[in-house]
Each structure stands twice: as C-alpha cells, then as structure tokens.
Amino acid sequence: MRAALTVQKRVAIALWKLATPDSYRSVANHFGVGKSTVGVVVMQVAKAIVKVLLPKVVTLGNAQVIIDGFAAMGFPNCGGAIDGTHIPILGPDHQASQYINRKGYFSMVLQALVDHRGRFTNIYVGWPGKVHDARVFRNSGLFRRLQEGIYFPDHKITLGDVEMPTVILGDPAYPLMPWLMKPYTGALDTEKELFNYRLSKCRMVVECAFGRLKGRWRSLLTRCDLSETNIPIVIAACCVLHNLCESKGETFMAGWEVEANSLAADYVQPDSRAIRRSQRDALCIREALKARFLSEQGNQ
Numbered sequence: 001m002r003a004a005l006t007v008q009k010r011v012a013i014a015l016w017k018l019a020t021p022d023s024y025r026s027v028a029n030h031f032g033v034g035k036s037t038v039g040v041v042v043m044q045v046a047k048a049i050v051k052v053l054l055p056k057v058v059t060l061g062n063a064q065v066i067i068d069g070f071a072a073m074g075f076p077n078c079g080g081a082i083d084g085t086h087i088p089i090l091g092p093d094h095q096a097s098q099y100i101n102r103k104g105y106f107s108m109v110l111q112a113l114v115d116h117r118g119r120f121t122n123i124y125v126g127w128p129g130k131v132h133d134a135r136v137f138r139n140s141g142l143f144r145r146l147q148e149g150i151y152f153p154d155h156k157i158t159l160g161d162v163e164m165p166t167v168i169l170g171d172p173a174y175p176l177m178p179w180l181m182k183p184y185t186g187a188l189d190t191e192k193e194l195f196n197y198r199l200s201k202c203r204m205v206v207e208c209a210f211g212r213l214k215g216r217w218r219s220l221l222t223r224c225d226l227s228e229t230n231i232p233i234v235i236a237a238c239c240v241l242h243n244l245c246e247s248k249g250e251t252f253m254a255g256w257e258v259e260a261n262s263l264a265a266d267y268v269q270p271d272s273r274a275i276r277r278s279q280r281d282a283l284c285i286r287e288a289l290k291a292r293f294l295s296e297q298g299n300q
Contacts, residue, residue: 005033005041013038014045018238021222021263043230046237054236057243060121063152067166069116074198076292077157078181079166080113080121081206082142082174084133085214087235088223088267101129102270106223110210110235111136113168116202118209119243126232133173133272146179159288167285169203173272176282181289185274194297195290213242214264215256221263 005013009031017027017038028035060066063079070078086107092099099106107129113122124140137143145151152166170182183199184192214220217238224231245252 005037010041011045014042015241017042018046018217018219018234018241021218042234043226046230046234049237049240050233053240053244057240058120058123058236060151061115063155063166066115066121067155070202073116073202075169075202076159076289077155077164077166078202079152079168080115081169081203082111082113082137082180083171083203083206083210084109084111084136084173084272085210086110086129086267086269087220087231089129089228089231090223090225092228095128098128098130102272103268105129105267107267107270108224108228108231108235109133109136110239111140111142112206112209112239113142114206114209116205117246118205118212119246120209120239123236123239125235125239126228129270134175134275137174146177149179159285159292162284162288164285164288169199171203171272172274175275176286177279178281178285180282181286184286191290191294194293195286198293209242211257211260212246212252213238215252215260216245217241218256218260218263221260221267223267 013027013031013033016022016030017024020027022030024035024038027038031038033041060079066079067077070076086101086103087110089099089106089108091106096106099108101107108125109127109129109131111124111127111133112120115121122142124136124142127136127139142151146168149165155166156163158164165179167179167181170180172182172185174180174182176182181199183196188196220235220238224234226234244250
C-alpha cells in the first residue's frame with residue numbers, strides 16, 4: 001500500500017490539471033502518481049471547492065458597490081452583465097446530438113453573471129451546447145429571482161417619468177425585460193448607436209471574464225473527457241478559482257492569453273440567434289435610458 005497523498009499534494013495535482021491542457025498521463029508523471037489517481041484527485045478537489053467555497057465566493061456581495069462600478073463605466077442602476085460560453089467536451093455516450101452546438105462541436109454551456117470587476121456573481125452550468133442561451137437563462141434560478149424581483153435589493157431610479165429597477169445587461173440573444181437591457185438591433189440611428197455603445201462598453205466585462213477564466217484554467221479549452229455529471233463540477237470549481245485569483249490580485253501572464261487564444265481557435269464560440277420578443281415596460285425603460293444618454297452627451 002502506498003502512503004495516502006497529502007491534501008497539499010492533491011490540491012497541487014488538481015490545480016495543475018485544471019490550469020494546463022496537459023493529459024492525465026503527463027500530470028501523473030509530473031507528480032509521480034498513477035494516471036487514475038490524477039482523475040480521482042481532480043474530482044475530490046473540485047467537489048470540495050464547489051461544496052465549501054462556491055456559496056461563499058460566487059455571490060452577489062454588496063450590490064451597491066457593483067451598481068456604483070457600472071455607473072462609473074456609464075450605465076446607471078446596473079447590477080451585472082450576463083452571457084453564456086461554450087466549454088468543449090467529448091461526445092457523451094447518450095443524447096450526444098443534444099450537445100452539438102451551432103459550430104458543430106460537442107459542448108456544455110456555462111451561463112455567468114459578472115460584476116463590474118469581472119468576477120462571477122452567479123453561475124449556472126450543465127446545459128447541452130445545442131440549447132439556445134435564452135432557454136438556458138429562462139430555466140435558471142437567476143431568471144426566476146430576477147422575475148420575482150428578489151435577486152437585487154429593491155433599488156429603483158427614475159428616468160423622466162419612467163421607473164427603472166436594477167437591471168442586468170445582455171446581448172441580443174437574451175429577452176428584453178424591465179430588468180434586462182440589451183442592444184437595439186436592425187436599423188440604428190445615432191441615438192440607438194449611443195445606447196448600444198454604452199451598453200456594450202459595460203457588457204464587455206463578461207467577455208473579458210470568460211477570457212481570463214479560460215486563460216488561467218486552460219483545461220477548459222481542451223475537450224473535457226469527464227462524464228456529464230462531473231463536467232459541471234469542474235467548470236464551477238474553475239469559476240470559484242477565477243474569483244479567488246481576481247480578488248487576490250493574482251498575476252495574469254500575457255503568455256497565457258496567447259496560449260488560450262491558440263487553443264480556443266479549435267473551438268470557435270457559436271453565435272446565438274437574436275430574440276425579438278420584448279415587454280412593453282422594458283421598451284419604455286430602454287427608450288428612457290436612450291434619452292438620458294443623449295441628454296448627457298449634449299451636456300458634455
């Protein structure tokens with residue numbers, strides 16, 4: 001019988017496996033353990049991270065700080081930016097066709113809400129790659145809580161004669177709701193272009209967060225060969241580790257992004273179809289915001 005691995009060594013093995021695109025065999029050789037040990041240890045550590053740290057680390061925290069942060073970037077009463085990203089996986093044994101996304105590879109969707117500093121405040125992972133972002137969103141607990149008005153503290157502002165709740169920002173694939181603002185599509189005049197510019201400037205934080213998540217935890221860029229039940233646990237653990245690194249000011253090496261970009265080139269992110277449905281109150285709020293941005297532009 002070999003001596004049990006120390007917790008430190010298990011954590012080191014798991015972090016190494018998650019942070020590199022290395023195979024199980026090369027990680028096993030690196031640490032002087034068996035290949036199957038690496039697989040067991042990665043799941044032990046990932047499960048512990050998700051059980052112990054996820055509820056503490058991936059949270060909304062102080063909503064007012066986030067609202068102030070987005071306001072400084074140019075969007076009032078905004079509590080986060082939402083998007084989905086596809087994590088490549090090996091074709092699962094059953095219902096494999098459900099996992100083929102619009103770009104033709106197998107993937108699993110990670111939906112994330114991000115604060116003004118690029119930290120995840122809410123994640124939802126596990127839907128197959130074929131499913132549209134808006135459907136993933138509508139099935140998430142985040143959607144339900146936003147719809148019921150219980151996700152953010154009640155903090156409305158008035159734009160002209162329109163009341164606006166705390167909103168999140170999404171791309172055209174998301175539904176326009178009183179609490180979710182998205183860009184105008186179709187023919188754009190200068191007012192709509194200004195609104196879209198303000199929104200996309202703030203929404204970039206979520207794309208940037210996904211870039212840094214995958215840059216640090218580069219195993220997410222190679223096809224994950226775990227089971228469908230284990231993949232979401234590993235993705236969630238990487239999101240927790242991302243937040244820890246970001247909040248502790250860990251360095252982000254320029255070379256990582258270069259490597260991440262070359263790995264990501266094999267799996268281009270699919271585009272989701274734009275959704276046209278929207279609620280009347282949501283249209284009123286978007287129009288009021290557009291007018292507000294225009295008047296601010298005029299005052300400068």
